Amino acid sequence: MTAEESSVDIVRKATRELARKFDNDYWLEKDRKHEYPWEFVKTFAEGGWLGAMIPEEYGGIGLGLTEAGVMMSEIAASGAGMSGGSAIHFYVFPPAPIVRHGSEEMKREWLPKLARGEILMAFGVTEPTAGVDTSRIKTKATRIDGGWVVNGQKVWITNAQNAHKILLLARTSPRREDKPLHGMTLFFTDLNRERITVREIEKLGRAAIDSNELFIDNLEVGDDEVVGEVDKGFYYLLDGLNPERTVVGLEGIGLGRAALELATKYANDRVVFDRPIGKNQAVAHPLADAWIRLEAAELMCMKAAGLFDAHQPCGPESAAAKFLGAEAGWQACDRALSTHGGFGYAKEYHIERLWREVRLLRNAPFSQEMVLNYISTQVLGLPRAY
Structure with a gap:
């Protein structure tokens, strides 16, 4: 890096060049066929960019939001739009609660795999009856010996057709009027299709990236899969x-x-x-x-x-x-x-x-x-x- 070049300049140049290897016809074909852009993801994985905001000690490159944001803007500007943007987006930002609040064991096991593109994760927050009022989610985690049993429903969940893991928000304590956002817990767990039914939603755009409804039936989650402290997930x-x-x-x-x-x-x-x-x-x-x-x-x-x-x-x-x-x-x-x-x-x-x-x-x-x-x-x- 020269004195005239900033980290932002370097990221912008490198990711622009990488993203533009995939032209508009590539994205049109993915959109038409509803195909996940795995070739695009692999290219960014090989360049180390999937771990943009994951600390170096966990296999990432430890960039700030400024650099990561510029990367995502260049991806969209290449013609990839949200089909390319979402494919990379879910490696970069949903893991943030794990980076900041996950146990050391959780971070060491899973963050390097995310950074290398070896696993794909989904982000399970939105529910059909709650909308933007997250305090009213109905997905509930009930205490059992050594863990929890989760039941409920999620909607508009990206990547669930292919994801290995899910960052899942569930109620672990009843909603309180004085603290409506208290009492929800984040779990980072397997997207177990024996307990989670995944149903794809047909939609207007971004056809290359799947959006889904999830129906969760007695999903068992261990205490070691809790992110941070119980009831503080939101x-x-x-x-x-x-x-x-x-x-x-x-x-x-x-x-x-x-x-x-x-x-x-x-x-x-x-x-x-x-x-x-x-x-x-x-x-x-x-x-x-x-x-x-x-x-x-x-x-x-x-x-x-x-x-x-x-x-x-x-x-x-x-x-x-x-x-x-x-x-x-x-x-x-x-x-x-x-x-x-x-x-x-x-x-x-x-x-x-x-x-x-x-x-x-x-x-x-x-x-x-x-x-x-x-x-x-x-x-x-x-x-x-x-």
Whole structure:
């Protein structure tokens, strides 16, 4: 690394080069066939990037959120979108509670395997009856000798078709009105298909990456599979949620940039009435506006990532990063689709795939409306509406 190069510059250059080995046609084929992009995952595993935020002592490379976020943005911007982003995302951020709160035995056994891509994990929090009110999950873990028995249901669980392990949130104590988020425990356990029925959900976009319903029936979990302390699981999730929100913003920005790159080329090449359509301000100005919004959103994302890396509070900034990145990405993809006119609907131009995938980010990991609820109450001090 030269004096002029930062770690961010190095990560951006290296991961951009790696991700762009897989072109838009590769991702279109994965989307059409609903095939998991194992070749892409293997390539990033061989480069050591799956362990981006896993400490070196556990087989990772110990990068900060800033560098990892840039990597994820470059993956999305390569044309991989959320099909490529999600494939790598689940190696980088869901393990955060294990890194920070798992037992030494748990970390030494599983983190190196995650970093090498030898196992795949799922993240089991969301439930159909609770929605964004995690305090009301119904999945319950009941005490038995030496461990727990878990029963319940989860929904929108990524990777469950292929995952070996699951980071699973369950109630271990009854919900209390004075402390509604207390009493939930995180378990890192086998995704045992004899006790967990996995049912895939057909969905609008990101077809290469499976989303699923889980039905958990008398799943036995050992005490050694508890992450941290019993009843404190939700608070440990925050170690993964704040960085995830920041990175979702950066992935949205990457998607927007991928679409903008395609739209700019098309606007230069497409000739109507004897002139490139990009010469028309009705085409050029929306694309220019999209670029400005993507750049501005990235500044908020990098601010949030910097605060996290400095071990400073970053809740509002992380929420704002997710909000702005998702909005800017969606707007860029939508305007890129409009730039292509009728061809925007054609799969061969790749815009409609990016457009379908970026729409997810306005709803997940939590909706834009919930971001506004959070900012209005926690930042502005307005009364809670829910």
